[in-house]
Amino acid sequence: MKIVRLFLLSIVSIATHLSAEQVVPYNDRSRIENQRYKFSSEDRLVGASPVVPEWPFFGRIFKTLSHGNIELQVISADEGFSPLGYVGNSAVYWFKKNPLQLRDICSLARLIEANQVIYTRDRIAGNLTRETIDFAYLSTLDHYLRYLAPHDLEFKASTQKQKLMIRGARSCWDDSCYVGFEIGLVRCAQDVAMITVLTSAEAITLSGKQDNVQATDSRLFKVYPDGLISIFNQLLSEKSFGLERNDQALLIGDTKIFINVPLKVDAFQVGSVSAFMVIPAPQQHNNKKIIQALVGDQYAGLAVGLSAGFSWHVTSLVNPHCFSSAQYSFPRVIARRVPRTLQRIVSSDTTPIVTGSDVALSLPLGASTIDYRAYAAFSTPDSTIVDFADQIVSMNMRRGPEVTVQLGNVFQNVLFKNLQLDASYCFKFKANDATGANNSDTGYDRELAVANSFSMSHVLSVVASYDQTDTVGFTAGLDYTFAGRHCLKEVGARIGIFGVF
Numbered sequence: 001m002k003i004v005r006l007f008l009l010s011i012v013s014i015a016t017h018l019s020a021e022q023v024v025p026y027n028d029r030s031r032i033e034n035q036r037y038k039f040s041s042e043d044r045l046v047g048a049s050p051v052v053p054e055w056p057f058f059g060r061i062f063k064t065l066s067h068g069n070i071e072l073q074v075i076s077a078d079e080g081f082s083p084l085g086y087v088g089n090s091a092v093y094w095f096k097k098n099p100l101q102l103r104d105i106c107s108l109a110r111l112i113e114a115n116q117v118i119y120t121r122d123r124i125a126g127n128l129t130r131e132t133i134d135f136a137y138l139s140t141l142d143h144y145l146r147y148l149a150p151h152d153l154e155f156k157a158s159t160q161k162q163k164l165m166i167r168g169a170r171s172c173w174d175d176s177c178y179v180g181f182e183i184g185l186v187r188c189a190q191d192v193a194m195i196t197v198l199t200s201a202e203a204i205t206l207s208g209k210q211d212n213v214q215a216t217d218s219r220l221f222k223v224y225p226d227g228l229i230s231i232f233n234q235l236l237s238e239k240s241f242g243l244e245r246n247d248q249a250l251l252i253g254d255t256k257i258f259i260n261v262p263l264k265v266d267a268f269q270v271g272s273v274s275a276f277m278v279i280p281a282p283q284q285h286n287n288k289k290i291i292q293a294l295v296g297d298q299y300a301g302l303a304v305g306l307s308a309g310f311s312w313h314v315t316s317l318v319n320p321h322c323f324s325s326a327q328y329s330f331p332r333v334i335a336r337r338v339p340r341t342l343q344r345i346v347s348s349d350t351t352p353i354v355t356g357s358d359v360a361l362s363l364p365l366g367a368s369t370i371d372y373r374a375y376a377a378f379s380t381p382d383s384t385i386v387d388f389a390d391q392i393v394s395m396n397m398r399r400g401p402e403v404t405v406q407l408g409n410v411f412q413n414v415l416f417k418n419l420q421l422d423a424s425y426c427f428k429f430k431a432n433d434a435t436g437a438n439n440s441d442t443g444y445d446r447e448l449a450v451a452n453s454f455s456m457s458h459v460l461s462v463v464a465s466y467d468q469t470d471t472v473g474f475t476a477g478l479d480y481t482f483a484g485r486h487c488l489k490e491v492g493a494r495i496g497i498f499g500v501f
Contacts, residue, residue, distance in 0.1 A: 050063065051321065052410070052420070053309070053408060054424070055309050055321075055323045055406065056307070056325070058260065058274050058276045059260065059307040059308075059325060060309075061262070061271065061272055061309070061311065062262070062272075065171040066171065067169045067499075067500065069165070069497070070496055070498075071167070071495070072164055072494065072495055073165065073493070074161070074162055074492065075159075075160070076492075077158065077491070080094075081483070081485055081486060082097065083454075083485055083486040085485045090158060090488055090489070093486060093487060094157060094192075094387060095385050096452055098154060099152040100153045100385060101153065102145070102150075102151050103150065104384045104388075105383045106235055107380055108145060108370070109145040109146070111342075111378065112143055112370075113146060113150075114378065115133040115134075115136040115137045115140075116136060117136060118139040118140065118371065119370060123371075131374045132373075140370075144206055144209035147209055148228070152196060153194055153196050153232065155192060157190070157191060158190075159188070160188070163184045163185070164185045165184040165496075167181065167183075169181075169260065176261070180257070180260065181257050182256040183255045184253045185253070186252070186253035186296070187250045188293040189247075190248065190293040191246045198227055203227050206227055206228070239388065241289070246289075247286060247293040249295055250295075251281060251282055252281060253281045253295045254278055254279065254300065255279040255281075256276050258277070259274060259275050260273075270311060270312070271309050272307075274307045275305070275307075276307070277305075278302070278304070278305070278329075280296055280297065280300045280301055281296030283332075283334055287335060287392045290387055291387065301329050303330065305402075306325065308324060308325075309322065316412040319409060319410040321424075323404075326403050326404075329400075329401070329402075331436055332397060333397075334394070335395075336392065336393065337387060338389055339386060339448050340381065340382045340389065340445070341445050342380050344376060344378055395444075396435065397433060399433055400431035400433050400434070404428050405426070408422055408461075409422070409424075411423070418466055418468075419464065419465075420465045421462070422465070423460075423462050424460075425460055426458075426459040426460075426461060427456070429454075430455040431454055432452075433450040435449060453486075454485075455486045456485050460479070461477060462478050463477030464477065472498075472499040473497070474497055475494070475495065476493075476494065476496075477493070477494045478491075478493055478494075479491070479494075
């Protein structure tokens with residue numbers, strides 16, 4: 001009987017196996033593999049809680065199919081770093097030194113110091129042998145520009161910026177990449193003033209200097225009642241600067257468009273690679289200001305760049321990341337001040353021959369005419385400080401290539417769930433700017449115009465982000481430039497809201 005029962009059960013099993021679908025155990029590998037494809041890559045990524053460092057928007061890791069961000073930034077800079085790396089008022093960034101000397105911005109003062117000019121009244125017709133360096137020295141011994149040439153002129157400058165940034169990115173081409181943009185409305189206020197005040201003794205000495213030996217009293221006292229301030233203002237008015245030194249602007253800043261490609265390992269995103277284009281802010285032609293309020297990168301043209309970033313998840317408190325980008329700018333025709341070279345070449349003949357046309361001295365700042373010595377040979381720019389050059393020139397200029405490297409760590413679920421803290425260090429470097437060959441005029445010192453235009457900075461950043469819901473979150477952060485060369489010592493704060501749209 002048992003044998004018959006066993007036989008019948010075997011027949012039923014075989015029939016069931018042949019007629020019904022094959023039954024797969026619940027923990028069979030094929031079931032697990034099939035189950036994986038019931039969820040999108042986005043779902044798996046969200047479930048795995050990926051590390052999302054606070055990289056620049058064009059290179060960040062996106063968790064959702066679409067991402068939008070509105071951010072308000074406030075940036076302030078009262079100090080800056082010189083090209084040699086020392087800290088001073090932010091004027092040291094703009095002028096590359098602070099204080100300046102009057103000889104730096106006034107070619108006439110420099111030529112008087114070099115004994116290359118004399119008063120026309122001291123000339124004797126046909127007696128060129130008299131016009132020696134020693135005679136030029138005696139002729140201008142009491143000129144106030146000789147007295148002021150080595151005098152320090154200290155400047156105080158500050159920069160304030162507010163930015164309203166709007167950013168967005170959308171997944172495209174079956175989630176293979178993201179396409180996005182970044183645009184902002186920027187307000188910039190730039191304040192600058194010459195703050196040097198002469199001591200009582202210096203003021204008395206200056207007022208006693210005569211620019212005309214035939215005068216019975218000091219022209220300085222009459223023409224320049226505020227002493228050094230009046231002379232400085234008159235000097236800049238001769239260079240076509242406005243009396244109002246401060247400047248401000250409210251314009252659309254630099255705009256970015258980009259393509260971001262996620263980097264994944266087994267459907268888990270560990271980084272991104274992106275390519276971007278920067279459309280520069282409109283150029284401002286406000287060259288009557290010593291320092292212009294710039295809403296975008298200075299002298300920037302259309303630019304393209306690449307970036308790559310990687311992050312590693314270890315624990316909730318250990319999530320190191322690395323991000324780098326490189327950017328190249330194309331030439332752009334701009335209007336800016338460029339030093340003009342004053343040059344005379346004298347031959348070594350028995351009767352010297354002067355070649356090169358004389359450039360009229362437009363800054364005598366006095367009643368008596370001052371002229372070159374008959375056979376003076378020299379070559380000097382009208383200003384060794386580019387921003388104080390006499391002339392505005394339309395020139396072809398290219399901003400130097402830029403490289404950025406950012407290292408940091410993300411702390412997840414700090415204090416409570418969904419609160420993330422990203423602490424990072426960022427190094428930025430920009431090479432020297434370059435000029436093209438098609439200047440609108442000859443005789444300008446293009447090399448001086450871009451000398452020491454490189455920049456490097458070291459920035460510390462702390463950014464907190466909080467996911468309020470599955471679709472909305474908030475960010476807040478601080479940025480501090482603590483070291484560098486030829487850069488502003490900026491302090492910045494930002495607050496924003498982001499979400500899915």
